[in-house]
Amino acid sequence: MSFEIYLVRHGLAGQFGDYEDDAVRPLTEEGQKKTRKVAQRLLDFGVTFDRIYTSPYQRALQTAQILQSVGLQSVGLGSTIEPALEPGLEIYDDLHPDGDQAVVLDRLANVRQLGLRVAIVGHEPDLSQLAATLVFGQPCDNLTLKKAGIIGLTAPIEGQLVGACQLFWLAPPRLLLG
Amino acid sequence: MSFEIYLVRHGLAGQFGDYEDDAVRPLTEEGQKKTRKVAQRLLDFGVTFDRIYTSPYQRALQTAQILQSVGLQSVGLGSTIEPALEPGLEIYDDLHPDGDQAVVLDRLANVRQLGLRVAIVGHEPDLSQLAATLVFGQPCDNLTLKKAGIIGLTAPIEGQLVGACQLFWLAPPRLLLG
Numbered sequence: 001m002s003f004e005i006y007l008v009r010h011g012l013a014g015q016f017g018d019y020e021d022d023a024v025r026p027l028t029e030e031g032q033k034k035t036r037k038v039a040q041r042l043l044d045f046g047v048t049f050d051r052i053y054t055s056p057y058q059r060a061l062q063t064a065q066i067l068q069s070v071g072l073q074s075v076g077l078g079s080t081i082e083p084a085l086e087p088g089l090e091i092y093d094d095l096h097p098d099g100d101q102a103v104v105l106d107r108l109a110n111v112r113q114l115g116l117r118v119a120i121v122g123h124e125p126d127l128s129q130l131a132a133t134l135v136f137g138q139p140c141d142n143l144t145l146k147k148a149g150i151i152g153l154t155a156p157i158e159g160q161l162v163g164a165c166q167l168f169w170l171a172p173p174r175l176l177l178g
Numbered sequence: 179m180s181f182e183i184y185l186v187r188h189g190l191a192g193q194f195g196d197y198e199d200d201a202v203r204p205l206t207e208e209g210q211k212k213t214r215k216v217a218q219r220l221l222d223f224g225v226t227f228d229r230i231y232t233s234p235y236q237r238a239l240q241t242a243q244i245l246q247s248v249g250l251q252s253v254g255l256g257s258t259i260e261p262a263l264e265p266g267l268e269i270y271d272d273l274h275p276d277g278d279q280a281v282v283l284d285r286l287a288n289v290r291q292l293g294l295r296v297a298i299v300g301h302e303p304d305l306s307q308l309a310a311t312l313v314f315g316q317p318c319d320n321l322t323l324k325k326a327g328i329i330g331l332t333a334p335i336e337g338q339l340v341g342a343c344q345l346f347w348l349a350p351p352r353l354l355l356g
Contacts, residue, residue, distance in 0.1 A: 041356070044356060045352070135318075135321070136314045136320065140313075140314060142313045142314065142341075142342075142343065142344050143344070143345050144344050144345065144346040163320075164320075165320065166320050166322050167320060167321050167322065168322040168348070168350070169348060169349060169350075169353060170345060170347060170348040170349075171347060172346070174223070175353065175354070176353070178219070178223070178356070
């Protein structure tokens with residue numbers, strides 16, 4: 001039994017500054033299209049997610065909904081953490097930009113004994129710093145996660161989580177789509 | 179100008195123990211085939227290498243030759259470090275299994291100001307530990323590099339090299355080939 005964590009950065013979104021509230025900045029049409037292609041490709045690889053946790057920001061939420069819409073989400077699992085939008089898709093307040101990494105880590109630690117595959121949809125630099133913490137034991141800025149890119153990690157289901165995860169994928173859309 | 183380092187693990191090789199000398203253990207036919215597909219895919223992405231440094235072990239040398247045979251090597255650059263087999267392909271003794279990482283780091287530091295793209299073909303866990311050193315500042319066992327898999331890094335062309343590189347790709351053949 002293993003616990004797999006996939007960190008997915010939201011796709012290309014509208015210009016910062018064009019929206020009064022950054023939380024409502026949506027994916028562009030191109031961003032939606034590319035994100036859908038990436039999601040489809042993940043499905044081709046046989047990836048599915050038991051849970052999809054997403055930042056409440058519009059561009060992340062749309063990205064999570066695209067993952068869900070292509071069928072990347074396993075069915076039949078109820079919500080564990082936040083009020084579920086639909087089965088398997090959960091808004092996760094601490095995933096907003098500059099959210100509290102410690103809270104995210106706590107929650108991951110709490111669900112991992114179920115041996116799930118979870119997707120976390122959010123923002124940079126938060127996601128790559130979370131990955132660095134999980135893999136290396138402390139955050140750093142040296143992992144490059146592009147928009148609609150993905151990081152794949154396996155985590156031990158018990159014991160130390162921080163610094164104990166294996167990084168097995170780090171890919172921009174270009175690498176996934178060819 | 180940037181310096182890019184691609185770490186490529188040798189493809190699937192014959193069984194350990196079937197050969198008296200591990201240094202002559204060759205790629206299997208399947209290993210050659212998959213490595214060629216990966217190399218072709220890298221070429222499709224527009225990747226080329228100004229230099230290909232390889233471990234002297236047969237399975238790595240064959241992998242390097244496959245990278246070269248599909249045209250991943252830029253032409254016209256002479257040898258800088260070790261006696262060149264052919265332009266751009268250089269046997270690099272410290273890349274044998276359990277080689278001296280400090281020597282490899284020194285040599286990388288010495289060529290980077292040319293702003294090259296180099297491939298380093300070798301073994302595990304040496305390559306992923308080299309990547310961890312370059313990215314996080316010290317080796318660790320938490321990066322998974324599969325056979326014929328690749329890690330892509332950008333390095334600063336001056337100043338500190340250790341802990342100062344960006345990891346932008348980490349992919350097994352499966353992710354590259356779909």
